[in-house]
Amino acid sequence: QVQLVESGGGLVQAGGSLTLSCEASGLTFGSYAMGWYRRTPGKERELVALIITGGSTNYADGVKGRFTISRDNAKNIVYLQMTSLKPDDTAVYYCNVRHIWSGTGYWGQGTQVTVSS
Numbered sequence: 875q876v877q878l879v880e881s882g883g884g885l886v887q888a889g890g891s892l893t894l895s896c897e898a899s900g901l902t903f904g905s906y907a908m909g910w911y912r913r914t915p916g917k918e919r920e921l922v923a924l925i926i927t928g929g930s931t932n933y934a935d936g937v938k939g940r941f942t943i944s945r946d947n948a949k950n951i952v953y954l955q956m957t958s959l960k961p962d963d964t965a966v967y968y969c970n971v972r973h974i975w976s977g978t979g980y981w982g983q984g985t986q987v988t989v990s991s
Contacts, residue, residue, distance in 0.1 A: 876900040876980045878969045883985030886959055890989070894954040896969030896982055907972050908945055908952040912965035912987075919968065923954060927974055936962070959989045 882894040894910065907926045913919040923943035924932045931943055942955040952969065969982035 878982035880969050880982040880985040883987045885988045888989055888991050890959050891957045894967055896952045898950045903950040904947050907974055909970045910954045911968045911970055914965045961989045961991045964989050
């Protein structure tokens with residue numbers, strides 16, 4: 875049974891930093907691409923950052939230079955380090971894993987990030 879447990883969300887002032895963590899279990903971590911998505915009320919869930927098995931990364935334009943995604947394959951954890959946070963970054967952030975061959979994917983339960991102005 876695959877489980878993704880996110881942590882690290884919370885309330886922070888604009889300009890502050892937060893680091894989200896997503897610990898995965900029940901899967902071969904190294905065979906999955908890992909991503910962070912976010913959703914705000916009334917909007918579609920959007921990709922924030924992606925890291926594939928080789929370590930290559932991809933970021934949404936609005937977070938480039940401020941957010942960093944990384945993975946620790948030994949601990950089965952993917953991180954999202956967020957700096958220079960803006961009120962527009964307020965959202966529920968979701969961890970996603972997707973198998974690199976089959977495309978099978980799983981979602982975490984989401985963690986709220988609120989950035990006050």
